[in-house]
Amino acid sequence: MQGYLIIGEEAHALAICPAMGGGYRLADGAPLTLRESGGRMRIQVGETVREAEIVVAGETVWIHLEGVAYEITWRSAVERLARSADGEADGAVHAPMPGAVVKVLVQPGDVVRAGDVVMVIESMKLETTLRAPRPGVVGHGRLAVGESFERGAMLIEIGEGG
Amino acid sequence: MTDFPFASVLVVNRGEIAARVLRTVRALGLRGLLIAHEIDGRTPALDLTDDVRLVRGETPVAAFLDIPQILAAAREMGAEAIHPGYGFLSENAGFARAVEDAGMTWIGPAPETIELMGDKVRARAFVGERGFPLAPSATEDDAPVTFAERARALGAPLLLKPSAGGGGKGMRIVRDMALLDDELARARSEAQRYFGDGRLFAERYIERPRHIEVQILGDTHGAVVHLFERECSLQRRFQKVIEEAPSPALTETERAEICAVAAGIARACRYRGAGTVEFIRDENGFYFLEMNTRLQVEHPVTEMITGLDLVAEQLRVAAGHPLSFTQQDVRRDGHAIEARIYAEDPARDFAPTAGPVLRLRPPTGEGVRFDAGVLEGESVNTAFDPMLAKLVVHGADRTQALERATTALSELVLLGVASNITYLRALLEDEDVCAGRIHTGLIAEKPELAAGKPLEPETLASLIAAAALSLPQVRGAVDAIPALHAAMGAWRN
Numbered sequence: 001m002q003g004y005l006i007i008g009e010e011a012h013a014l015a016i017c018p019a020m021g022g023g024y025r026l027a028d029g030a031p032l033t034l035r036e037s038g039g040r041m042r043i044q045v046g047e048t049v050r051e052a053e054i055v056v057a058g059e060t061v062w063i064h065l066e067g068v069a070y071e072i073t074w075r076s077a078v079e080r081l082a083r084s085a086d087g088e089a090d091g092a093v094h095a096p097m098p099g100a101v102v103k104v105l106v107q108p109g110d111v112v113r114a115g116d117v118v119m120v121i122e123s124m125k126l127e128t129t130l131r132a133p134r135p136g137v138v139g140h141g142r143l144a145v146g147e148s149f150e151r152g153a154m155l156i157e158i159g160e161g162g
Numbered sequence: 163m164t165d166f167p168f169a170s171v172l173v174v175n176r177g178e179i180a181a182r183v184l185r186t187v188r189a190l191g192l193r194g195l196l197i198a199h200e201i202d203g204r205t206p207a208l209d210l211t212d213d214v215r216l217v218r219g220e221t222p223v224a225a226f227l228d229i230p231q232i233l234a235a236a237r238e239m240g241a242e243a244i245h246p247g248y249g250f251l252s253e254n255a256g257f258a259r260a261v262e263d264a265g266m267t268w269i270g271p272a273p274e275t276i277e278l279m280g281d282k283v284r285a286r287a288f289v290g291e292r293g294f295p296l297a298p299s300a301t302e303d304d305a306p307v308t309f310a311e312r313a314r315a316l317g318a319p320l321l322l323k324p325s326a327g328g329g330g331k332g333m334r335i336v337r338d339m340a341l342l343d344d345e346l347a348r349a350r351s352e353a354q355r356y357f358g359d360g361r362l363f364a365e366r367y368i369e370r371p372r373h374i375e376v377q378i379l380g381d382t383h384g385a386v387v388h389l390f391e392r393e394c395s396l397q398r399r400f401q402k403v404i405e406e407a408p409s410p411a412l413t414e415t416e417r418a419e420i421c422a423v424a425a426g427i428a429r430a431c432r433y434r435g436a437g438t439v440e441f442i443r444d445e446n447g448f449y450f451l452e453m454n455t456r457l458q459v460e461h462p463v464t465e466m467i468t469g470l471d472l473v474a475e476q477l478r479v480a481a482g483h484p485l486s487f488t489q490q491d492v493r494r495d496g497h498a499i500e501a502r503i504y505a506e507d508p509a510r511d512f513a514p515t516a517g518p519v520l521r522l523r524p525p526t527g528e529g530v531r532f533d534a535g536v537l538e539g540e541s542v543n544t545a546f547d548p549m550l551a552k553l554v555v556h557g558a559d560r561t562q563a564l565e566r567a568t569t570a571l572s573e574l575v576l577l578g579v580a581s582n583i584t585y586l587r588a589l590l591e592d593e594d595v596c597a598g599r600i601h602t603g604l605i606a607e608k609p610e611l612a613a614g615k616p617l618e619p620e621t622l623a624s625l626i627a628a629a630a631l632s633l634p635q636v637r638g639a640v641d642a643i644p645a646l647h648a649a650m651g652a653w654r655n
Contacts, residue, residue: 005629008509016630017643034631043628050624054632055520055577061629062520067572068584072629074636097513098544123514
């Protein structure tokens with residue numbers, strides 16, 4: 001099992017291994033330790049010691065380090081490959097942010113060109129128009145006007161053909 | 163202790179403002195009542211209330227706008243007064259009237275004042291007729307047929323606003339007059355959806371203006387005082403992000419002038435309770451923008467510099483008491499800054515975020531106030547406004563207030579839902595912001611602040627190490643590497 005830690009938009013290959021005689025070390029040999037001290041975590045990498053607050057939720061770790069909160073997600077190498085392949089083949093319209101449907105401008109079976117407006121969504125106070133990412137035929141709609149969704153949700157399928 | 167003709171106050175709101183109002187209600191010895199929506203789960207306000215009723219609706223927002231349901235809940239709990247907070251029904255004259263008709267005390271201005279100032283067109287006419295300064299504008303009401311033409315005549319850039327609007331909703335800037343018809347159509351559709359009224363109002367858009375507003379307070383006996391100004395020029399898409407008092411832009415003469423105009427407008431409409439007169443200011447002067455007939459989100463910065471509790475003042479005025487101080491008694495001390503913590507991701511064009519509040523640790527320290535609307539262990543949803551909390555700091559001067567704000571923002575721990583905390587810090591450390599060279603377009607002109615700083619290699623190493631060793635599944639995988647293999651070289655791919 002090899003994998004990546006995703007921070008923001010960047011994937012960082014995991015480069016940690018057990019050290020001889022216990023503990024862990026980085027690729028360059030720097031020893032690592034992580035231990036709790038008074039409710040906070042002490043991270044030691046080589047000579048550098050930093051204090052952080054860490055919370056784990058499933059495959060995601062939230063770390064508050066030196067005044068900044070980071071969301072770090074673990075993704076195995078296989079899973080990452082599968083996701084990127086899926087992303088390329090998938091012509092669907094995905095939600096760029098959580099929100100609710102204001103208007104659906106296409107019906108299942110409609111033929112659309114790339115760039116056609118297919119849906120208007122609202123998040124907080126803003127309306128955003130969503131466009132077809134490629135030409136094709138509109139598949140079955142998953143959401144009706146007023147329904148809400150999370151970021152990344154598939155809103156409208158756009159199939160081959162047309 | 164002041165006598166109140168009401169023994170209980172129902173707060174028709176949620177989030178941080180519900181908790182903030184309830185704190186004062188209870189401190190004054192009154193019963194604090196609340197309505198809530200189940201989607202919010204446990205909240206700070208719930209812990210401060212003597213009784214609560216759940217409200218329901220087609221959407222969670224609709225529940226907080228459902229006047230018959232809210233009044234029924236008020237009667238059930240025996241509410242004798244209603245505080246609307248900000249947003250929702252706070253500037254709904256129909257609600258204010260319904261509350262009074264139901265025999266309860268409305269904690270806010272007279273319904274007629276809400277109506278007058280809520281209609282941007284009437285409000286401007288009212289203010290203009292009395293000789294107060296206004297920016298050039300066109301209104302759809304005057305003659306709908308020629309509206310587009312008159313709007314065009316004002317020249318670009320142009321600002322389109324819903325006549326019935328407020329809070330920045332549905333506003334659009336038009337820079338290219340060729341797009342005016344399209345923009346008008348879109349603005350009308352948004353105005354119709356948000357406010358049930360598609361009429362528009364266009365004004366000359368002033369580039370790089372400052373937003374300066376004045377807090378005023380009036381009683382039922384005709385007395386009006388101002389509590390100095392706040393500068394709220396740091397905005398994103400017309401939503402305030404950081405507010406401060408006093409404004410770094412005004413000389414004492416200008417301060418006295420703008421505050422006197424605000425108090426004059428409040429006096430002219432016989433204002434009762436807490437209100438805010440908003441102005442835009444450029445190098446040529448200041449113009450009336452609108453009057454908000456409610457407590458503002460950013461009222462704590464005024465509380466910090468004056469030492470007053472504005473909610474307590476609202477309650478006393480609603481009880482019919484005269485103001486307990488005169489203009490000369492109002493003192494200004496030091497500098498206060500408020501930063502709004504929003505559930506949004508600056509790196510993704512400020513897209514709203516949602517998720518569980520896995521950890522929330524407020525900052526501490528001298529001059530720090532933290533008004534939160536969420537609790538650790540609960541979730542942030544996108545059903546309501548994205549504001550999670552307000553951080554307010556006070557310092558002896560602006561420099562100290564800025565320092566205290568950035569320190570407090572770095573101490574504030576919020577994990578589980580992405581927020582704008584780091585962005586707020588970057589903004590407060592920006593050289594123009596530090597120098598007080600701010601205007602309402604500053605945030606849009608500095609998109610690089612939203613991108614965040616690149617990670618230092620050492621920070622990255624610490625993060626990777628901490629994440630890997632914290633995730634059981636990753637730690638397990640690392641542990642599974644044979645020590646002999648490990649001895650030959652680091653595990654990489």
